[in-house]
Structure formats: C-alpha cells, structure tokens
Amino acid sequence: MCAAGEDFYEIMTQNLHRFPGGVTHSFTDSTEDQDRLLSFEKMFxxxxxxxxxxxxxxxxxxxxxxxxxxxETDSPYCDIINTHAGSQYVKSVWPSKKKEKYEPDSTVKGRNEPCLVRYVATVCHQFLGFLARYRLVAEFLNMTIVFQCREYLLII
Incomplete structure (x- = not known):
C-alpha cells in the first residue's frame, strides 16, 4: 500500500460498516501493515x-x-518468475508458448493466466506447510464470504 497506507486505514475505519468484507489485493507490505489489515474483521x-x-x-x-x-493471480500480471524467492517452491509448471505459436494445451508465455493460481497455492502450501485440504477449504470459504456466495456455503 506504500504511501497510501495511512489514508487507506483511515478510509476503511470510517467506512467499515459499508463493506461486507474485502481483499487487500497483491499484498507486498510489512508485518506491521499486515497486522493493521487483520485488525479489520473481514479483511482478507x-x-x-x-x-x-x-x-x-x-x-x-x-x-x-x-x-x-x-x-490470487492478478492475471495477466504478477506471475511468479524464476528470480522470485517463491519460485523455488514451484515444483511443476504448465507448458507455455509464445502467443504466435499458442496451442490449446498450453498457456501464453509471459502472461499470468488465471489457472496459474496453482503456483501461488503451491508456494503457500510448500512454504507455509499447512495441509492442502485445509488450505483449499479455507480458501473456498474466504471466497464465499468476501463475494457473498451464500449458496456455496450450503455445499460444505
């Protein structure tokens, strides 16, 4: 959130009653900022x-x-590239080809496709070490809470 952090916290504090929940997208800030965000009850x-x-x-x-x-992927941006610290935890990759040579069984090289959220999940699973099933259920619940998909909560 960089320089906008203080403004963001102030706006959220004043307007929290207006939001059923939210996601702080593409988080790259400090532990202190993380703790401040987590102080908002339904902020992911x-x-x-x-x-x-x-x-x-x-x-x-x-x-x-x-x-x-x-x-999240932030498709088509914010992919995990081999110079990122998290890349060491990605064990398998999907085939990719330049857009001029695209084939249906591959992704477009250099574009972060939505299906590549799998890489983020793999890094989190390997690095954080929590059980895959618990992670997937927690993620599913997070999405249903934030995006108010109440009908899906009945499935679980």
Missing part, C-alpha cells in the same frame, strides 16, 4: 506472485493466518 490479504518475490515477502506471508489468506 491477497497473495500473488508479487507477494512472493523476496525472502522478506515470504516471511510476511508466513504470518498471514490461513483463514484470512486469499490466493
């Missing part, structure tokens, strides 16, 4: 490739409670 923290860029970022992500974590 969005994690994508940018959030997994440095070892410092990984340490901050480690402190996000799984029940408040929202994995």
């Amino acid at each position: 923290i969005g994690v994508n490739g940018s959030s997994l860029k440095t070892n410092g970022n990984l340490e901050v992500v480690r402190g996000i409670p799984v029940e408040r974590l929202m994995m």
